[in-house]
Amino acid sequence: MALPKHLQNGLTPDELTFLAEEETIDIVPLFSMTRVRLLSGIYGPFQPPSAAKVPLWLALSLKRKRKCRIVPPDWLGIDRLQNLLKEERENAEAFCSLPRRFIEISKVLLDVAPDDLIQPSLLRSLLKDLREVRQAKIRIGLQSEGVMRGSYLQVTNLTPLELTELKPFLVKAMSIMQSLEPRRDEDEEEDVV
Amino acid sequence: MSFFDDDDDEEDDSLINNGINQRGSSSRTTRENSSLFIDRLRSTVSPHSEEIQIQIQIERERERSKASESIFDESNLSLSNFNENNFENQIQIQNYEKDEEDDDYDEEEEDLNDIKKLNKFWIKERGIPELSNWQGDLIDEIFDKLEQQQKMVNTLNSDPQTSEEEHFKLMLVQTEMERVKYLIRSYVRTRLHKIEKFSHYITVTPNTHHLLSGAELSHAKRYTDLLHTHFEHSVLDSLPEWLRKMDDTYGDGLSMISKPNRNTPVLIYCKRDCGEITLEGGERAALAKGTTHLVKYKLVDRWINLGWAEVL
Numbered sequence: 303m304a305l306p307k308h309l310q311n312g313l314t315p316d317e318l319t320f321l322a323e324e325e326t327i328d329i330v331p332l333f334s335m336t337r338v339r340l341l342s343g344i345y346g347p348f349q350p351p352s353a354a355k356v357p358l359w360l361a362l363s364l365k366r367k368r369k370c371r372i373v374p375p376d377w378l379g380i381d382r383l384q385n386l387l388k389e390e391r392e393n394a395e396a397f398c399s400l401p402r403r404f405i406e407i408s409k410v411l412l413d414v415a416p417d418d419l420i421q422p423s424l425l426r427s428l429l430k431d432l433r434e435v436r437q438a439k440i441r442i443g444l445q446s447e448g449v450m451r452g453s454y455l456q457v458t459n460l461t462p463l464e465l466t467e468l469k470p471f472l473v474k475a476m477s478i479m480q481s482l483e484p485r486r487d488e489d490e491e492e493d494v495v
Numbered sequence: 496m497s498f499f500d501d502d503d504d505e506e507d508d509s510l511i512n513n514g515i516n517q518r519g520s521s522s523r524t525t526r527e528n529s530s531l532f533i534d535r536l537r538s539t540v541s542p543h544s545e546e547i548q549i550q551i552q553i554e555r556e557r558e559r560s561k562a563s564e565s566i567f568d569e570s571n572l573s574l575s576n577f578n579e580n581n582f583e584n585q586i587q588i589q590n591y592e593k594d595e596e597d598d599d600y601d602e603e604e605e606d607l608n609d610i611k612k613l614n615k616f617w618i619k620e621r622g623i624p625e626l627s628n629w630q631g632d633l634i635d636e637i638f639d640k641l642e643q644q645q646k647m648v649n650t651l652n653s654d655p656q657t658s659e660e661e662h663f664k665l666m667l668v669q670t671e672m673e674r675v676k677y678l679i680r681s682y683v684r685t686r687l688h689k690i691e692k693f694s695h696y697i698t699v700t701p702n703t704h705h706l707l708s709g710a711e712l713s714h715a716k717r718y719t720d721l722l723h724t725h726f727e728h729s730v731l732d733s734l735p736e737w738l739r740k741m742d743d744t745y746g747d748g749l750s751m752i753s754k755p756n757r758n759t760p761v762l763i764y765c766k767r768d769c770g771e772i773t774l775e776g777g778e779r780a781a782l783a784k785g786t787t788h789l790v791k792y793k794l795v796d797r798w799i800n801l802g803w804a805e806v807l
Binding site for chain 2: 304305309310312313317320321324335336338340341342343359360363453454455456457458459460462465469472473476477480
């Protein structure tokens with residue numbers, strides 16, 4: 303098989319993390335180095351007190367070698383997350399707009415660079431709360447009447463990772479509904495005849 | 496010609512495909528002009544490489560420094576290109592903002608680098624049920640660059656004069672190369688999976704052929720042949736004649752040839768207002784800018800192919 307079965311349903315969380323690692327992030331290097339040219343662009347120069355913009359994978363790789371300090375993105379702060387959480391709780395109808403890959407990015411940053419974040423354990427629990435509030439909303443949303451009936455669902459502001467969790471279930475449910483639909487019509491016709 | 500120097504043809508292209516074609520052909524001319532590796536290294540630094548006569552044996556020292564410069568970008572030329580690039584991007588961003596009302600074409604796509612583009616195509620290929628266009632020019636371009644990087648890495652790695660800092664940079668270069676190779680592999684495998692799954696359909700439907708590369712098309716044909724020969728030899732030949740067909744259609748319209756199920760729902764993010772679509776039940780759904788939907792592929796494939804909607 304060219305594509306293993308577990309990959310056939312769409313992107314996996316690991317692959318989404320891979321994609322998230324292409325996003326750029328600021329770092330403060332702890333070593334000096336001239337510019338480096340990579341396929342995706344030119345990064346640097348790296349000169350200790352000044353920040354540099356690099357892809358996340360590069361930042362993580364430097365961080366693992368203790369060669370830089372990662373500047374967390376502005377949404378990954380206690381105040382911002384508390385506000386978002388509050389907003390998310392108050393708004394029962396829709397989801398808040400969050401950075402597209404916030405789960406993946408915050409996860410790798412918490413794993414690799416907790417010392418660059420302010421109060422990482424509090425951040426971790428805030429992110430977890432945020433995610434649980436959203437998951438709860440998704441579950442309630444799915445229970446509501448008619449969601450599974452049609453073949454269309456609006457999922458604005460859900461991030462790709464959250465959708466990845468949902469997609470196999472939804473696609474399966476929709477295809478079962480589809481295969482049931484025409485037959486029901488035929489039955490009705492037969493009944494009429 | 497510097498190998499990241501694609502800004503001069505980026506401005507006038509209205510469509511990405513166009514841009515890819517142009518860049519693909521320009522890299523091909525470079526390849527023809529300079530078959531020698533040294534020429535190619537040189538050509539990344541200086542645009543007049545062909546004029547310089549080189550003798551490989553005595554050029555060891557200079558080759559090394561050229562390779563080093565071209566990876567590590569310490570030359571003024573590359574520097575100024577980089578700045579231009581930035582400037583270009585700013586222009587494009589401004590254009591994009593202006594573009595809000597003017598829906599003719601997508602400027603936003605243009606300031607993406609090749610790797611970002613490949614990311615996009617990979618996500619799309621994974622997300623939709625049928626094959627999309629083979630991005631041959633983009634892949635060629637990336638292969639060219641990978642090859643170039645690989646040669647520089649080899650040259651510098653085998654050179655005892657390479658400094659500690661250069662080795663560190665080489666490691667970063669190699670890490671990125673592995674990431675890009677993974678991406679290409681996964682992209683090709685995803686396509687291969689679809690091609691093998693729908694090989695018979697592709698073989699008998701000539702208007703899908705333009706979506707495949709030459710190698711993919713011949714693979715699809717050979718795969719179908721092999722599969723059919725195998726079926727015939729193992730089972731079908733011992734069945735009565737009227738049961739031997741492999742392209743029959745049942746009474747209820749179900750064909751034996753499996754083809755992409757365009758009813759599969761896909762996740763899309765609308766990058767601009769895509770109007771309204773009519774769902775099965777006669778209901779209408781608005782695809783406004785910035786919204787995300789799970790919707791049947793056949794209802795939105797035009798927007799996906801136009802690039803107005805992005806597959807997630």
